[in-house]
Amino acid sequence: MHKYIDPVTLAAVQSLGLRARLVVEGFFAGLHRSPFKGFSVEFSEYRSYQPGDDLRLVDWRAFARTDRYYVKEFEEETNLRCYICLDASASMAYPPGGAMSKFEYGAVCAAALAYLALGQRDAVGLATFARGLREAVPPRSSRQHFRALLDVLERTVPQGETDLYAALASLADRANRRGLFAIFTDLWDLRRRTLDGLRALRGGKHEVILFHVLDPAEERFPFREAATFVDMESAATLVLDGPRFRESYLDALAEFKRWLKLELGGRDIAYVPLVTDTPPARALVAYLGRRRAMM
Amino acid sequence: MISFLHPLYLLLLPLAALPVVLNLIRRRVRLRLPFPSLALLDRLAERRARRRPAWMEVLLLALRVAALAVLVLMVAAPRLAPRGGAAPRAVFVVVDNSPSMSYVESGGTRLARAVSGARALGAGATDDDLVTVAWTGGGTPSVWHEPGDATALLSPPPFAPGRLADVLAFAGGLFRSPAAQGRHAEVAIFTDLQRTSFDDVAAPLAALPPRTRVTIYDVRADAQPAWNVAITRVNVVPATGGQFDVTLDVRQYGRPRPVTLAAPDRGVAVSLPAAADSAARLTLPGGGAYAFACAGGYPFDDRATLTLPPTSAVSYYVAAGTPGSPYWRAALAGGGAEAPSPPPSPAIWVGPLSAWRGDAGPREFARGGGLAVVVPESAAGGPLGADAILSPLVPAAAGVAFLSGEGPNAARLGGFDVASVMPLKTDAPWRALATTAGGTPVIWRRPWGRGEVVVLAVPPGPASSNLFTSPAFVAWAIDLRLRALALAYPAFHPMTAAAGGDESRPGAISDAELRELFPGVVVTRHAPGGGRGKTVPLRGVAAAAFFALLAAEAGVAASRARRAANPNL
Numbered sequence: 001m002h003k004y005i006d007p008v009t010l011a012a013v014q015s016l017g018l019r020a021r022l023v024v025e026g027f028f029a030g031l032h033r034s035p036f037k038g039f040s041v042e043f044s045e046y047r048s049y050q051p052g053d054d055l056r057l058v059d060w061r062a063f064a065r066t067d068r069y070y071v072k073e074f075e076e077e078t079n080l081r082c083y084i085c086l087d088a089s090a091s092m093a094y095p096p097g098g099a100m101s102k103f104e105y106g107a108v109c110a111a112a113l114a115y116l117a118l119g120q121r122d123a124v125g126l127a128t129f130a131r132g133l134r135e136a137v138p139p140r141s142s143r144q145h146f147r148a149l150l151d152v153l154e155r156t157v158p159q160g161e162t163d164l165y166a167a168l169a170s171l172a173d174r175a176n177r178r179g180l181f182a183i184f185t186d187l188w189d190l191r192r193r194t195l196d197g198l199r200a201l202r203g204g205k206h207e208v209i210l211f212h213v214l215d216p217a218e219e220r221f222p223f224r225e226a227a228t229f230v231d232m233e234s235a236a237t238l239v240l241d242g243p244r245f246r247e248s249y250l251d252a253l254a255e256f257k258r259w260l261k262l263e264l265g266g267r268d269i270a271y272v273p274l275v276t277d278t279p280p281a282r283a284l285v286a287y288l289g290r291r292r293a294m295m
Numbered sequence: 296m297i298s299f300l301h302p303l304y305l306l307l308l309p310l311a312a313l314p315v316v317l318n319l320i321r322r323r324v325r326l327r328l329p330f331p332s333l334a335l336l337d338r339l340a341e342r343r344a345r346r347r348p349a350w351m352e353v354l355l356l357a358l359r360v361a362a363l364a365v366l367v368l369m370v371a372a373p374r375l376a377p378r379g380g381a382a383p384r385a386v387f388v389v390v391d392n393s394p395s396m397s398y399v400e401s402g403g404t405r406l407a408r409a410v411s412g413a414r415a416l417g418a419g420a421t422d423d424d425l426v427t428v429a430w431t432g433g434g435t436p437s438v439w440h441e442p443g444d445a446t447a448l449l450s451p452p453p454f455a456p457g458r459l460a461d462v463l464a465f466a467g468g469l470f471r472s473p474a475a476q477g478r479h480a481e482v483a484i485f486t487d488l489q490r491t492s493f494d495d496v497a498a499p500l501a502a503l504p505p506r507t508r509v510t511i512y513d514v515r516a517d518a519q520p521a522w523n524v525a526i527t528r529v530n531v532v533p534a535t536g537g538q539f540d541v542t543l544d545v546r547q548y549g550r551p552r553p554v555t556l557a558a559p560d561r562g563v564a565v566s567l568p569a570a571a572d573s574a575a576r577l578t579l580p581g582g583g584a585y586a587f588a589c590a591g592g593y594p595f596d597d598r599a600t601l602t603l604p605p606t607s608a609v610s611y612y613v614a615a616g617t618p619g620s621p622y623w624r625a626a627l628a629g630g631g632a633e634a635p636s637p638p639p640s641p642a643i644w645v646g647p648l649s650a651w652r653g654d655a656g657p658r659e660f661a662r663g664g665g666l667a668v669v670v671p672e673s674a675a676g677g678p679l680g681a682d683a684i685l686s687p688l689v690p691a692a693a694g695v696a697f698l699s700g701e702g703p704n705a706a707r708l709g710g711f712d713v714a715s716v717m718p719l720k721t722d723a724p725w726r727a728l729a730t731t732a733g734g735t736p737v738i739w740r741r742p743w744g745r746g747e748v749v750v751l752a753v754p755p756g757p758a759s760s761n762l763f764t765s766p767a768f769v770a771w772a773i774d775l776r777l778r779a780l781a782l783a784y785p786a787f788h789p790m791t792a793a794a795g796g797d798e799s800r801p802g803a804i805s806d807a808e809l810r811e812l813f814p815g816v817v818v819t820r821h822a823p824g825g826g827r828g829k830t831v832p833l834r835g836v837a838a839a840a841f842f843a844l845l846a847a848e849a850g851v852a853a854s855r856a857r858r859a860a861n862p863n864l
Contacts, residue, residue: 091331091332092331094329094330094331095329096329102331186331186332188331188332188334188335190334190335215331218330218331223328225326226326227326227327227328228326228327228328229328229329229330229333229336230327230328230329230330231330231331231332231333232329232330232331232332233331233332234333236333236337237327238333238336238337238340240336240340245336245339245340248339249335249336249339252335252338252339253335256335
């Protein structure tokens with residue numbers, strides 16, 4: 001069995017479904033709203049008859065009731081094209097030698113989402129990135145595609161520095177149809193253009209969900225003594241007295257997250273903070289549940 | 296060159312490097328922690344570094360090191376050696392360890408301060424100096440070779456009365472020895488300036504080399520202790536049975552408290568009440584010395600040393616027989632038996648005028664230092680006359696006026712012209728010691744040679760006169776007896792005053808007396824400056840360093856507090 005298949009997680013998310021919140025387009029009549037209003041199975045709304053409308057769309061019952069002409073409008077269900085992007089830079093390997101690294105956590109979540117989407121006959125693609133795209137699998141909707149995705153996850157080793165903007169820009173170019181981008185990253189690439197990459201995706205009318213994956217040590221900075229901190233990507237070092245910096249670090253992290261939420265929220269990008277000590281199943285169920293409630 | 300009073304403390308100097316070591320340890324952390332990204336931490340560290348520049352860190356570290364170093368140096372007490380090649384010295388350090396040095400004042404004994412001062416002096420010596428340490432209360436003087444000798448040489452012997460004179464005599468010998476040749480002679484005396492310590496110092500002082508520098512370090516914390524006691528007077532009266540009645544007058548200064556006078560060597564002690572003036576009365580057997588002092592822990596060494604003759608009896612010759620029969624008889628007081636040979640220390644000749652005239656012996660006796668008492672013929676018949684004169688036990692009565700040292704140059708008593716009766720080749724005049732109520736002298740006295748002649752115009756017996764009813768005559772008779780004892784036993788000095796000092800500083804020798812004894816002496820109450828060296832004034836430096844450090848640490852703490860209140864700084 002692939003190591004990123006977590007039966008608990010899969011079972012947990014299966015029932016929730018992954019519905020695209022925004023309007024996307026797809027090949028099949030799936031569960032997702034289509035931007036094209038045409039003749040399909042799901043009634044959307046009434047509007048007043050305008051000269052030139054198709055008479056087949058007139059609701060005669062409404063005429064009988066109201067003596068006025070109304071035309072029905074329908075929504076076209078389409079399939080979701082889901083792009084799962086997983087940060088595979090060296091920082092995602094934290095903690096080294098720990099129980100579950102951020103990459104592994106993201107991979108489990110990615111596998112679960114892929115499984116969910118494929119179960120909905122949505123197309124799922126996978127991209128791993130560090131300094132630019134490392135590997136990209138185009139979206140497919142077949143069940144057999146799941147194995148290919150898992151193979152990519154399994155052979156990916158987190159290494160190298162992060163350049164989120166380059167990766168997203170490349171992805172945006174490749175995604176010729178609207179879709180949903182679920183990005184799993186620790187977002188330690190604090191350069192301003194990182195957000196530009198995310199904005200570029202939104203500019204292509206894609207739905208973007210940013211899963212901000214952090215380790216409990218990054219979240220709480222529990223270090224109780226002075227230490228030489230070594231950057232896992234650049235190997236730079238910094239000597240710090242842990243207790244003395246803790247408060248400032250936590251304040252800065254909280255401020256960063258607030259800013260992210262604000263910036264991303266303003267661009268309709270969902271921001272989902274995840275900490276790896278929360279079981280993936282619980283984290284995904286919680287998010288999907290909220291998402292479902294919003295639909 | 297810098298020397299140190301307590302060089303062993305310099306071993307603590309590496310402690311000054313403690314802040315640096317701690318800083319290095321903190322920096323050289325053993326723990327290397329991988330962290331996903333230093334992006335956020337870098338910004339925080341940069342912000343913190345901006346708040347406190349590196350130079351301030353260095354300054355703080357330097358101040359901490361400096362403060363610790365100065366503290367250690369202060370404890371080691373550095374001293375600067377004088378410039379130029381000064382001649383070597385022979386320094387004789389005298390430490391007074393008399394009982395008064397055990398007095399505790401200002402948290403320590405006087406002896407402790409003396410030892411500390413002597414150490415300071417020794418520490419200031421150079422390798423070329425010869426330093427000798429001696430104690431007034433005995434013990435062999437020690438030569439100071441190494442700074443480490445401070446511990447060995449300055450272990451005080453037990454408190455004991457001592458004589459500075461003896462120690463100074465030793466110093467004189469040392470300065471004349473080959474070891475001290477070519478050296479400047481210095482004497483440093485650490486003492487509490489009790490009068491008794493300075494007895495007989497004139498002679499050994501005069502024997503010190505010329506230009507010997509003498510410094511007296513007064514180790515008293517309080518020149519005028521709140522309480523003190525002095526023996527102001529000692530009175531001795533021969534008693535019967537060979538004993539002596541001794542009276543010691545004691546005066547207390549300050550708030551009186553019970554005191555005990557004791558002569559511990561003789562097993563004698565007497566308690567006195569808490570009174571400003573009191574007297575101790577004792578009856579002591581004759582023989583030997585009695586050193587009376589207040590028992591222990593008193594701020595003075597006042598003592599009354601009394602040497603009593605072996606007996607209170609007086610040996611005298613009684614001229615017996617007929618005029619012209621010059622032979623001597625000796626008799627003991629109260630007795631009457633004639634001894635075949637003269638007593639060992641005859642002091643008084645008692646005889647009639649005829650014996651005086653007929654025999655050159657008594658005159659030679661008096662000229663030689665004896666006391667000749669000429670009594671009327673009727674009184675010379677037996678020992679009664681002599682006994683009467685020499686017995687102190689008479690009741691007081693009126694009737695006879697007693698003159699002392701005053702009176703007519705010559706007198707008559709019923710035709711008795713003492714000047715013609717007893718022509719003496721001397722310029723000293725006759726002095727009348729006692730007269731009748733009418734003013735007629737009855738006792739004359741005249742120094743002759745080294746001795747004295749006393750003439751009684753009337754027999755002293757109660758049948759002939761009421762002399763013995765006169766307290767004044769009794770006192771004179773007692774004094775006569777005491778003088779006779781003093782003549783017979785030169786060690787016996789009838790004391791009427793003891794070393795009490797002046798009332799303002801009982802027991803202490805005055806500055807004037809000191810300067811008279813030690814011309815050019817320096818008397819100081821300050822701790823010695825280590826010989827020629829000067830103390831490095833580190834207290835001011837230490838205070839400045841600590842204040843600066845305090846200010847810097849306070850500034851850092853305030854800065855931290857501000858940052859804690861406003862993390863955006």
